[in-house]
Amino acid sequence: MRIPRCGHISPKNVVRLAIFLLLQLLLLAVVLQLNQQVVQNTIQCDHHDNDLQTKNVPRQQLIAEDTGTGPLGYLRINSHVTDLSSLEISNMSTTQLLLTVHSYLDNADVICQRKIRMGRIDDGGWEVCDDPDVRPREPCIIYSFGINDDFSFDDDSARLYGCHIYSFDPSMVQSAIEYNRSSKVHFYRIGLGGTTLINNKQWLLFTLSDIRRKLGHQNATIDIIKMDIEGSEWGALPQMLRHGELEGVRQFYIEYHLTRDDRRYILPRLKAIQGLARAGFKKFYVHKNKITKTNIKGFPVYRTRCYEVHYLRR
Template identity: 30%
Template sequence: MLMAASVTYIRAPPPPTPEELKFAASVSVHADRRTTSPASEMVRVAGRSDEETMLTKFYASTAERPAPPNITSPVVSTSNPSTNTTTYIDIATDSSNTTTFTTSIKLLLFDLVKIYSTPTFKCIKLLKQGGRTCQRIPDGDKKVCIDSNVAPSRNSCIVYSFGVGHDFSFDKAMGQYGCDVFSFDDDVYHNIYQRNVFPRVVFIQIRLGSKVLVLDVVDKVKNTTFQYLYRPLDNIMFLLKHYDANLDVLKMDVEGDEWQIFLDSIFRTDVLERTRQLSVEVHMTDFLKHDLQPLEARVAILRYSSFFKGLKSRGFELAYYEPNYINPTLATVEGVTFSVLGEQLWVNTRLQPGQPPTKG
């Protein structure tokens, strides 16, 4: 019987999933203008005014960007005293020993559950903002830490809220707190909202993405076409003249797109270094696949773990976690049962100072 003596790590990035490859091949890309130098151009989207889309300039930084975090797989070193030799086994990829492979998945899963659900930052004053109650179960509220050393500065803070749907309660509450709030979402039903939905709250019809993208969606029943507009975070901040500013709260509920957006875009910028708090709803729905195979489970675990470790490597610590109570969704992998939907609040313990927003 081999006994684990120590654990080291090697890089092992996962391949794209079949769903990702299918999506990449099927979308209609009208604009992908992430260049290596700043550019000034007018981009027009049919049926929208320039003010609504705010497409007056496009920016892509020439500065060196840090690479996204490397996904790692553990390598267990085992020693044989009788022969005085050491054998190294990549337990995350070597499926020749079914027992070892299954055990490795459990170890990786325990590590994942711990990192995404165990707070490592003690917030004394946790402020509940927005939300509603359905059958005495809270839903839609977000938490903000207002301890003196990490609290958003009243009357001078900036909040970006992505994926509002039709619930502006958090955004309204942060406006009342004293922040300038910018709310984002985009579908045909958001045309009913005015630009200034509440005092200090501005609504913009843009979806957060990993690149500039206009996606045509055809409604065959109504025989209509709607264009979803996606933009990366650093590009949006440039358009709003916030590019060098601090984000006091970055709130995201983008229904599972958070993984690709962070790994392909946000982790490649320095925006997080200037972000004080990150409120995000995570959707680890890969674990809900019917008849999930061990190798697929391993790829999913490493994909999600890379996101959380990427946050921690930038100084973020988990201050709050709760599973989704209004829509509890559990998965069981190798005998381990856990929630795949959860609300998190991360606090930046190494915040870098930004510049005041540009006026005008």
């Protein structure tokens, strides 16, 4: 736009100048708005990057747990219920060991969508996870340790899943040393232990390795192992883990017996339980024996001395 050199500006040129200045202001506003959007997009990208970096971090690492106060606060601080496999339990105090074993065993850490109880509704039955990725399919093998004259779990599992069930119990001294209860349920009057021997009750105990060798199952897949052997699990379980005898086992059921509270007793037993976690087994169901309820120092409610724990491995 041409502006006259003299001091006088015509009304027409005043209008033109005003329009020109207004357009300049509008253009400046548009540029500022675009710059602001670029900055916001950059910030959003940074936030997205942070989300990518933290999305796989466990929630408990991102947000500190509010443990609260009182007896429950003390329990939350001094016990663990998840990720037992990564803990250095040898460094725990006796109190922490005791509270952890009674907290960890009482809580499931994986979901089974469909549980079906094989055997009696009360003591003697066990929950089988019937999810497609872990359910037994013919031809299948189940080892059942600890019968006490109750074959209900064994009979139901053979009838409904078509598995061959190998049932073991050295205490059934009135039974034949070995016999076929049915075409698919086979009984042996031997027990499971950490060493193959004859104990002070004159019971014949085999390691799992020797049982598999005896039955010709060294290379066979054992789909389910059930153990209710009245405290002998603490000798048998470390041997099974040490020799890789649980490879291929999809479900593992065990009754843990905890009869003492001192460190010398609890530490090796919690290590055996930790060994199962490190082998990939996760708890999908837990049942507490109500008959053996007890008070545990530091626990604000009753505990049990016997936990029936059902594991699966996917």
